[in-house]
Amino acid sequence: MEKEILEHGLNINRRKFLSSLGIGIGSAALGSLLIPDLFGSKEDAIMAGLPHFAPKAKRVIYLFQNGAPSQLDLFDYKPKLNEMHGQDLPASIRMGQRLTGMTANQAKFPLAGSVFKFKQYGEHGTWLSELLPHTSKIVNDLCVIKTIHTEAINHDPALTFFQTGAQVGNRPSFGSWLSYGLGSENKNLPAFCVLLSKGKGNGQGVYSKLWTNGFLDSTHQGVQFSSGDNPVLYLNNPDAIDKEDRRRMLDKVAELNGESYKEFGDPEIQAKIQQYEMAFRMQTAVPEVTDIRNEPKDIIKLYGPDCLIPGTYAANCLLARKLSENGVRFVQLYHQGWDGHGNLPGEIRGQCMDTDQASAALITDLKQRGLLDETLVIWGGEFGRTNYCQGPLTKESYGRDHHPRCFTIWMAGGGVKPGVYGETDEFGYNITENPVHVNDFHATALHLMGLDHEKLTYKHLGRRYRLTDVAGKVVKGIVA
Secondary structure, three states: OHHHHHHHHHHHHHHHHHHHHHHHHHHHHHHHHHOOOOOOOHHHHHHHOOOOOOOOOOEEEEEEEEOOOOHHHOOOOOHHHHHOOOOEOOHHHHOOOOOOOOOOOOOOOEEOOOOOOEEEEOOOOEEEEOOOOOHHHHHHHEEEEEEEEOOOOOHHHHHHHHHHOOOOOOOOOHHHHHHHHHOOOOOOOOOEEEEEEEOOOOOOOOOHHHHOOOOOOHHHOOEEEOOOOOOOOOOOOOOOOOHHHHHHHHHHHHHHHHHHHHHHOOHHHHHHHHHHHHHHHHHHHHHHHHOOOOOOHHHHHHHOHHHHOOOOHHHHHHHHHHHHHOOOOEEEEEEEOOOOOOOHHHHHHHHHHHHHHHHHHHHHHHHHOOOHHHEEEEEEOOOEEEEEEOOOOOOOOOOEEEEOOOEEEEEEOOOEOOEEEOEEOOOOOOEEEOOEEHHHHHHHHHHHOOOOOOOOOEEEOOEEEOOOOOOOOOOHHHEO
């Protein structure tokens, strides 16, 4: 009797095994298609990770407008300011809020209405300045968030906060966190690339700590591309050294580094080996991706003639599309020149001439290639600009100080719901509806990439760190 029961159990197990085997193989095959790194090496799995849930976006292009664009002259239409132009900002609106050292000692705070005309565009009646004629054509794809806010009131901490989730340095940047959590889609290119351009306005500097890997492995650091014939410095082989020579040299260096790793166990040694191998693969991939000579004439016309000049914002937008199209997980652009303390109307005209057409072209280009739905595009700076004037005020000229209380960014593609989110008061000084903190912005962007911001952590010096630190919530109102 016991023997019969045992055999019956074995038969059931066999039947279950054989019947489920086909399903298991099918699931494995499907998984390998959906997640190419699923059956890679242990090292690949650690580097690539897995999304916590189905992502809406696969990659990010972040168009960072360094220096803080004036939301009141671009997006946040406030006719009240024009009505009260030159009158003092009511104390009941400012409520003693923190000011910078540049305006804290002003006796008065004269309101400055925008000299630019505004109109409503698109299905959602989004207000846009006359400075953004190209953006107005793609406004139906944009989620304009008018209520971003931050505690930082000076450029360095505010800029660092947006890039790393902390106002102090030496924390991993946004792109590094995504590289750590999701890895690269293309083993021949970095997961995180950085492009820089300078505008015509007053500039604020950018520096490598903004794309640092922090305490993560150095393989997750952003790779800066430069303008000119060599986008990545020191990538090409020296004279008289060919590809085979380089391959033999790297193999020998890897052997020596392998021996050092056995002796010391330092994970940075393994990271160095991976970086050398990446550089070797990039020698072929980078020249091909950065070559725009084969781009059709209609694409050149779309981005504008500046896209043919390496190092311009337009050229970097086109390059960002090419990098993203080739599987780069996070492309970060920094465009300097938005620090409008003096002649803001004159400076912002030049900045918009640099950026408006190319930013809109990027959205159009991604959309017509079927890439916008899986690419999250972000446009914005580190804080906003005050409704009152800094320095001399006339009808045609004014400057604006830093304003962290409320400002505007826009997002597009990658699972974002188009429209306008949040509202500010009639003076454009305080938030009246749907505030979005920088931590919330980061949490939402990670969510769109399939990552839970509370689970994407790294243990360092006995503490678990994350991009959103100990705050942040997903803003469901902007998720499609």
